[in-house]
Amino acid sequence: METVTAGASRRTRRVLSGSARATWRLGHRLGAALLPGDVVALVGDLGAGKTQLVRGACAGAGVDEADVSSPTFAIVQTYRGRLPFHHADLYRLADLDELYATGFTDLLAGDGALVVEWADKVAGWAPAELLEIRLEEVAGRPSSRRISLTGTGVRHAALAEALAGVGRARPRAMPGTKVGARATAKATASRPRTRTGPGRTT
Numbered sequence: 001m002e003t004v005t006a007g008a009s010r011r012t013r014r015v016l017s018g019s020a021r022a023t024w025r026l027g028h029r030l031g032a033a034l035l036p037g038d039v040v041a042l043v044g045d046l047g048a049g050k051t052q053l054v055r056g057a058c059a060g061a062g063v064d065e066a067d068v069s070s071p072t073f074a075i076v077q078t079y080r081g082r083l084p085f086h087h088a089d090l091y092r093l094a095d096l097d098e099l100y101a102t103g104f105t106d107l108l109a110g111d112g113a114l115v116v117e118w119a120d121k122v123a124g125w126a127p128a129e130l131l132e133i134r135l136e137e138v139a140g141r142p143s144s145r146r147i148s149l150t151g152t153g154v155r156h157a158a159l160a161e162a163l164a165g166v167g168r169a170r171p172r173a174m175p176g177t178k179v180g181a182r183a184t185a186k187a188t189a190s191r192p193r194t195r196t197g198p199g200r201t202t
Contacts, residue, residue, distance in 0.1 A: 031060025
């Protein structure tokens, strides 16, 4: 695994997938880690493994496998799992105007996670902070894929590292929200107890 770092809030990790099943498992880890507001852009040639990764991500996010349709038939599809899972496929779109007509931009500020296949087919849609996953074939190894995980922004940079197995994805919520409150309670519970007097601890 190779690491490239460029700035405090941008991380790139490179991993090697040895099979379609391994790519699916990477997607599964992604789906399990996704939070509302996350945006994932998938880039790669036809047959690179994007659909395998999306199917794994759907499973990881708790989407019933029977509900996952072929991306050929829908530009934008929303699945229900443990969170709304918005899947977009830009392969058949020519420009940003066509993308706007699908209602795609509403998903960027929605209550779920957004995963976009063929993210490089239409310029200008991407927010400043996202996770880009780029899949490339490996010469002489037809089942293998070289996968680059580039996270921009604190949350997505941490997500890239977590997928590569070198860290944990940071929760998006701040203290005072449900996620933040649980993290605060856990940290407090694990804090060592100190004795303040005979028979008393805090």
